[in-house]
Amino acid sequence: MNGNFTGRVWKLGDDIDTDIIIPTQFLALKSVEDMKRYVFYPLRPELAELIQPGDIIVAGKNFGCGSSREQAPEILAALRVGCIIAKSYARIFYRNAFNNGLLLLENNELYDSCSEGDQVSVDLKNSQVVLGEKTFQVASIPEDLLQMVEAGGLVPFMRKRNGK
Amino acid sequence: MGMTIGEKILAMASGKEVVRPGEIITAKVDLCMSNDGTTHLNIDIFENQLHAEKVFDPEKVIFIVDHNVPSESAKTAQVHKKMRIFAQKHNIPFYEGTGVCHQIMIEDFIVPGQLVIAADSHTCSYGGLGAFGTGVGCTDFTSVMNTGEIWLMVPESLKFVIEGNFKPGVYARDLILKIIGDIGANGANYKIMEFGGSAVKNFTIDDRVVLCNMAVEAGAKSGLVEPDEIAIEYVESRGRKAKHLYKSDEDAVYENTYHYNLDELEPMIAIPHCVDDVVPVTQIGEVKIDQGFIGSCNNGRIEELRAAAQILQGKKINPYVKLLISPASKAVYLQALAEGLIDIFVECGAMVLNPNCSVCWGSCQGVIGEGETLISTGTRNFKGRAGHPNSSIYLASAATVAASALTGKITDPRGQVL
Numbered sequence: 161m162n163g164n165f166t167g168r169v170w171k172l173g174d175d176i177d178t179d180i181i182i183p184t185q186f187l188a189l190k191s192v193e194d195m196k197r198y199v200f201y202p203l204r205p206e207l208a209e210l211i212q213p214g215d216i217i218v219a220g221k222n223f224g225c226g227s228s229r230e231q232a233p234e235i236l237a238a239l240r241v242g243c244i245i246a247k248s249y250a251r252i253f254y255r256n257a258f259n260n261g262l263l264l265l266e267n268n269e270l271y272d273s274c275s276e277g278d279q280v281s282v283d284l285k286n287s288q289v290v291l292g293e294k295t296f297q298v299a300s301i302p303e304d305l306l307q308m309v310e311a312g313g314l315v316p317f318m319r320k321r322n323g324k
Numbered sequence: 325m326g327m328t329i330g331e332k333i334l335a336m337a338s339g340k341e342v343v344r345p346g347e348i349i350t351a352k353v354d355l356c357m358s359n360d361g362t363t364h365l366n367i368d369i370f371e372n373q374l375h376a377e378k379v380f381d382p383e384k385v386i387f388i389v390d391h392n393v394p395s396e397s398a399k400t401a402q403v404h405k406k407m408r409i410f411a412q413k414h415n416i417p418f419y420e421g422t423g424v425c426h427q428i429m430i431e432d433f434i435v436p437g438q439l440v441i442a443a444d445s446h447t448c449s450y451g452g453l454g455a456f457g458t459g460v461g462c463t464d465f466t467s468v469m470n471t472g473e474i475w476l477m478v479p480e481s482l483k484f485v486i487e488g489n490f491k492p493g494v495y496a497r498d499l500i501l502k503i504i505g506d507i508g509a510n511g512a513n514y515k516i517m518e519f520g521g522s523a524v525k526n527f528t529i530d531d532r533v534v535l536c537n538m539a540v541e542a543g544a545k546s547g548l549v550e551p552d553e554i555a556i557e558y559v560e561s562r563g564r565k566a567k568h569l570y571k572s573d574e575d576a577v578y579e580n581t582y583h584y585n586l587d588e589l590e591p592m593i594a595i596p597h598c599v600d601d602v603v604p605v606t607q608i609g610e611v612k613i614d615q616g617f618i619g620s621c622n623n624g625r626i627e628e629l630r631a632a633a634q635i636l637q638g639k640k641i642n643p644y645v646k647l648l649i650s651p652a653s654k655a656v657y658l659q660a661l662a663e664g665l666i667d668i669f670v671e672c673g674a675m676v677l678n679p680n681c682s683v684c685w686g687s688c689q690g691v692i693g694e695g696e697t698l699i700s701t702g703t704r705n706f707k708g709r710a711g712h713p714n715s716s717i718y719l720a721s722a723a724t725v726a727a728s729a730l731t732g733k734i735t736d737p738r739g740q741v742l
């Protein structure tokens with residue numbers, strides 16, 4: 161996938177759970193397009209209007225903890241978030257994000273160095289994130305996972321692979 | 325170098341002699357289960373995107389309607405209908421309104437040594453019977469339902485050695501809250517939490533499930549207890565046989581070992597809005613409550629209902645507090661009826677609900693309003709999970725919830741317990 165992109169930072173805290181990303185009462189809405197209007201509703205309801213395609217969410221530890229609801233990464237992918245850069249992720253969310261074409265990067269230091277509204281550049285080839293003069297290393301993502309993200313997730317990736 | 329129970333189950337499931345943490349395996353699953361939280365999405369992917377025709381084995385794919393049951397809206401009714409039609413078409417086991425999915429799985433399907441994948445985070449509950457259960461999202465689940473296989477990374481194991489005896493008024497629920505408070509909401513991220521020690525050897529299956537069920541609240545991939553005579557007796561009394569009775573080797577490697585003594589444990593409570601923000605109930609101060617809830621896959625079984633009934637017997641709850649009680653399954657409900665517990669609940673002023681996820685899921689029953697406070701035996705106290713974004717959830721044992729419903733404020737159950 162395209163290895164270089166820049167985005168505006170939205171900064172969230174530690175333990176951003178799946179019920180914050182999309183509360184239970186909105187899960188029965190008909191489509192992801194309807195649900196995405198309630199992203200982060202209990203914490204920052206205004207973000208649904210403000211997040212633009214390519215924006216980057218920077219968060220603390222244990223992003224996506226809680227339930228297995230796949231609508232959580234699905235709506236972030238539908239909002240076309242460029243990527244999330246957190247100190248760490250909950251494991252079910254981690255799998256679900258890649259399966260839905262949402263790129264996750266891990267870094268411990270960026271969070272404490274950046275502010276909301278900053279521009280951050282991601283260089284996947286070199287596994288780096290750049291903020292102004294500072295460069296941060298992120299763990300490299302295997303090529304097949306990047307291809308899956310580029311295809312839009314596991315299902316489109318499988319269909320592409322199977323020629324369906 | 326030996327292996328832990330979890331490593332042995334994953335080795336068996338992937339056809340290997342030995343697996344080590346960090347290794348990625350492709351494993352065959354023994355069972356997979358999905359509930360009405362997300363099954364409509366699985367069905368969409370299965371039928372409209374993958375164009376799949378068959379589930380991998382109709383006896384090993386189970387659908388359970390437990391999250392919004394009975395349906396509270398036309399939308400959820402439609403989800404249930406979709407599940408019912410799919411289950412009939414593929415001739416797979418289907419449950420609706422008979423209990424919380426994990427309790428049904430434990431009562432009707434789980435045996436020691438299985439690998440079980442389900443589209444629900446609390447699948448780790450099955451470790452109470454010595455089975456490796458882990459939760460996934462609907463995309464992974466759909467692939468499992470279609471192929472019977474999944475890729476998994478072999479996790480590190482953490483060992484929790486529990487000794488001593490519970491003091492009256494203190495329960496497995498208090499222990500797991502204490503552990504999560506100590507290690508944090510990501511303290512076991514991606515790992516197995518293995519519970520053992522002389523105390524756990526005497527734990528009932530209910531108590532073992534209480535520990536394993538909340539493992540995910542510390543980020544764990546699974547919780548596990550070594551299966552023994554108590555587990556064998558549980559499954560055999562229900563007409564099933566253990567698949568494998570794995571024990572961890574003496575020289576198995578644990579990333580860390582933690583020790584707990586139950587003699588020193590007191591009633592614990594998680595305060596809003598994080599499961600790892602845990603303090604003793606004695607330190608909570610004066611906190612008024614609007615609602616109590618006893619139920620969920622963590623704490624709605626017969627032993628918890630007995631603990632609550634002991635406190636509520638012959639008394640009336642505070643007139644300005646609601647107490648909602650949902651037995652975890654039909655079997656638990658019938659047992660509670662036979663023991664006269666339901667009479668006690670209804671007499672004291674509680675509302676007894678059908679077996680389902682109920683208040684813990686926060687969308688179909690007992691939703692709380694702005695500024696309201698809930699004390700719950702549910703699994704999570706995330707901001708807004710039980711209703712309004714500006715509401716508060718405290719997590720505690722069934723005994724603490726019952727004691728608090730009587731006084732109208734968070735109350736230590738000791739002194740009210742015989």
